[in-house]
Every structure is written in structure tokens, then in C-alpha cells.
Amino acid sequence: MRIMVQKFGGTSLSTVQAREHVLRHVKRELETGFNLVIVVSAMGRRGEPYATDTLLDWAAQNGNALSAREKDLLLCCGEIISATTLSSLLEHEGIPTSVLTGAQAGFVTDDNFGNARILDVRPVRVLEQLQLGRVVIVTGFQGQTEKGDFTTLGRGGSDTSATALGAALRAEMVDIYTDVNGILTADPRIVEDARPLTVVSYAEICNMAHHGAKVIHPRAVEIAMQSQIPVRVRSTFADTEGTLVTHPEGFQDVQTGIIDRYVTGIAYVSNVTQITVGVPGGTDRLQLKVFKTMAENSISVDFINVTPSGVVYTVFDSDSEKAIRVLQEIGLKPQSLSGCAKVSVIGGGINGVPGIMARIVESLTLADIQILQSADSNTTIWVLVKKEDMVQALRALHTSFELHL
Numbered sequence: 001m002r003i004m005v006q007k008f009g010g011t012s013l014s015t016v017q018a019r020e021h022v023l024r025h026v027k028r029e030l031e032t033g034f035n036l037v038i039v040v041s042a043m044g045r046r047g048e049p050y051a052t053d054t055l056l057d058w059a060a061q062n063g064n065a066l067s068a069r070e071k072d073l074l075l076c077c078g079e080i081i082s083a084t085t086l087s088s089l090l091e092h093e094g095i096p097t098s099v100l101t102g103a104q105a106g107f108v109t110d111d112n113f114g115n116a117r118i119l120d121v122r123p124v125r126v127l128e129q130l131q132l133g134r135v136v137i138v139t140g141f142q143g144q145t146e147k148g149d150f151t152t153l154g155r156g157g158s159d160t161s162a163t164a165l166g167a168a169l170r171a172e173m174v175d176i177y178t179d180v181n182g183i184l185t186a187d188p189r190i191v192e193d194a195r196p197l198t199v200v201s202y203a204e205i206c207n208m209a210h211h212g213a214k215v216i217h218p219r220a221v222e223i224a225m226q227s228q229i230p231v232r233v234r235s236t237f238a239d240t241e242g243t244l245v246t247h248p249e250g251f252q253d254v255q256t257g258i259i260d261r262y263v264t265g266i267a268y269v270s271n272v273t274q275i276t277v278g279v280p281g282g283t284d285r286l287q288l289k290v291f292k293t294m295a296e297n298s299i300s301v302d303f304i305n306v307t308p309s310g311v312v313y314t315v316f317d318s319d320s321e322k323a324i325r326v327l328q329e330i331g332l333k334p335q336s337l338s339g340c341a342k343v344s345v346i347g348g349g350i351n352g353v354p355g356i357m358a359r360i361v362e363s364l365t366l367a368d369i370q371i372l373q374s375a376d377s378n379t380t381i382w383v384l385v386k387k388e389d390m391v392q393a394l395r396a397l398h399t400s401f402e403l404h405l
Contacts, residue, residue: 001130003171004034007041007140007162010051011179012236013082016046021236023089025177026135030095034172035130037165039140040086041158042078050081052141072142072152076101079139079158084214087137098129099137102161103150106168107143108395115154116143138165156217163220167227174214174224174231175242181235182209182243183215183402186266190394193404195263199244204264207380209269211344221245261354263347263401266394270387273320273338274372277327278310288313289330297326303342303360303375303384312373314342314384338366340372341390344382345397351378363400369393 006029008022029036046053052395055074059066066074080101087097106122107175129136143151153160159176168175180381183205186194200208202225209218215233224231224245234242279286290311294301303314315323317338327334350356360381364371369392373384385393398404 001171002034003037003130003166003167004029005037005039005171005174006177007016007039007158007175008086008177008236009158010041010044010082013178014048014087018236019086019089022086022177023093025175025236026095028088030135033156037126037130037136037138037169037171038086039138039158039162039165040079040082040090041076041140043082043085050078052078056207057158064190069149072113073150075152076142076150079141080129083137083139089193089324090135090137096132096134096143097137098134100125100129101139101144101216102142103144103148105136105165107161107164109143109145109151111149111151112150113149116145116151118143118153118160121164123165123168126165126169153219155320156220159217159220159277160223163224163227163229163231165262166229166231168225170387171229174229176220176231176233177236178215178233179236180215180232181238181240183213183245183265185264186394187213187268190268190391191266191398194398195404197243198241199246200264202245202247203379204346204348205243205245207344207346207377208265208267211269211342211346211380211382213267216245228383236317262349262353263345263403265346265403266397266401267344267346268341268390268394269302269340269344270390271317272314272340272342272384273323273336274303274312274314274340274384275320275323275327276310276312276335277332280330286332289332290327293326293330294323297322299323299326303373303382305373305375314340314373337372339387340384341387341388341393342382342384342395343393344380345401346378346380350376350381357381359400360397363396364393367392367396369396 042052044051083099087099090097109116109122140161182196184194190196206221231245232242299319301313305312369389371383375382
């Protein structure tokens, strides 16, 4: 059985015109012989009737006292409305469908309400309905504990639902439909000459997603990478192929010749605060005290540099006051710099290539941009800059690595 998973996000389902595009994509893949499983998000964005944020606002306006468990129960309604709406439209076109909630589709999660982790996917009912010749529509973003409680998977959870279901069904492809034409070399709202990428590796897009690119959720990419399921990121509003996410060996399937590139894209995360904690002479207990305190207070840390005499790291601006306070309470004297941005240069060809960091430093120096901190991995080099320099930094690096060509 040839199976394809299609995932349609909230903007893909929010209007009559958008839903007509969705119907066209469904019909096209059915005509090519695929058995389809469609994963849907809640329709629209904040302010529109059935959007996830609208439901959260509704709860806030009516007592704002829901527990995490009951809040998940409420949020599951958005995807159910999307799924049944799409079912009705397809049935009207003569296409038989079955709607399954995340629980009915076999998603078993832990009980971390609001940000549950998938423990297992048991798609028995999905396969049964496919065997009957039906298009199966599954509510994304949700699952169920072993005790039977509804759970949600956190922001971007529908992407995760789609790739996890694709892996469990051994699908040939998972298509993630969104409102942009694939994955671009940078945010087009900032870098005007950003261009779409034909193909990227799992590692590259995972790093792009972790470091600010919002086209696909990093958890979804990690699942696809582990299962070696190819993913395409496509536009709901066009018939282009979008961007294929696969292992490097799969690049030859979509492009003639050898892809020889060092850098794939530039991403960013804004509104972060740099925290520096040092002790004259240094102490090997300092690092433990700092990061244990952050963990005990549920403060996420990033961009970590550790030296014998101290540590430097970042937190979100929204957590900075709390982070400074709790460090002071344990006798430390942190210094902070708020209003920063982390800019990431990402590419599978970076590792072992001389001169990449030199080009980054040269580009930012020529643009008179100060580098506050840097770090690197096999596929990513990060630099911290002041937020007011972020746009210029992104454009300078995009041009320097010729990503516009």
C-alpha cells in the first residue's frame, strides 16, 4: 500500500479559498495512486473563531482557572472542527473519508499536559480505514495517555503528529503544507533576496528549526530523520514541489550534479539576554551552581560558554529578571545584557572547512556590528549581536555566503 501523509496548517484551512486549494492537493495525490492520511491543525490564527490561541483567550476571559488537563481538553476542539469540516468537503466531492482523533489514530503520550511527548503510535484503525478505500483525516497536535486523558503536543505539534504517523505507517512521503513556498535561505520579511531551497538535509533543517526558522517544528524533523522518512515542505497556494528534506544521499534524486555548498541558510532568535557569571580565580562549583539554579527555576538556557573562571549564556528576555534574581539569592553577582539576538549560520558543509568563521567575522566587522559571543557545532556557527544590529547582520551574512544566487 502506497501511503502519503499530508499535513495542512491553520492558514491552509482558514478560508473558503484556502480550503479549495487543499481539495486540489488531495485530489491530485489520489489520482497518482496514493492512499492518503491527512493531519490537520486548528483553523486560523488568534482572533479567528476556532484557532488555538482564540480558545486560550476564551478560557482566560472565563475565569482563567483551567488546570493543564482541562485546558488540553478544550484545545483538542480546534482540530476536531478542522477535521470534520474537511471531511464534509471531501464527501461532497464524492471522496469517502473517516475522521479520527489523535487518540483514535493511536497516539499514546505521557501526561505532561500542554507539551506531551509521544510514547508510541499504534495506527491500527488508520490502516483499517485505508484498506476500506477511505481518506483518513487525523486531528493533529493531540494524543491520549494510557489512562485515557486527552493531551496536546505543544506548539508545532501537528507537524510532529504528521511525521510520527508517517514513520508508523512507513509512508513514502510526508508533505507539510504551509503558507510559504518551501524553506528559504532566510526570513523573507527581513532578507528580501532570500530564495527557496530545493533540498536540505535533516540535520540542516533541524538546526534551522531549532534556531529560529518557523516553517517546520524541530521535533517533527527529528522523528523523520530517525525513521528516514522524506518530508516535503510545500505551499498550499501553489503547485510547486517545495523543499525536500532528506538524507544527503537523496539529493541526487531531485537535482542533477553535486551540490557543493557550505552554508544553507541564516536563521535568528531575537529577544534574548546574555548573562555572565564569574568568580575571581574561578571555581569548579560555579558552573554547577549556576545551571542547577536555572533548572530548579525552570529557566531555559542557551548559547552556553563555560570557562574555568565563569560562564556566559543566554535566556529569553522574559526570563531575565527571574534569572538574575535567583542567581543573586545564592550569592552570585551576575551581569546581564538584554535586547540581544542570536544569529545562526547553518550548513552541512561547514564542518572541517577553513575560513567560515573568518568570513562571518569579516562580514560583521565591515558592517560595524559587534560580536558579543560565538559558538559552533558540526553544522552551525552562532553569533550573538545586539538586537538593533540583527537585521543588518542577517543581510550581510546572507550576501557574504552568496545565498541569494
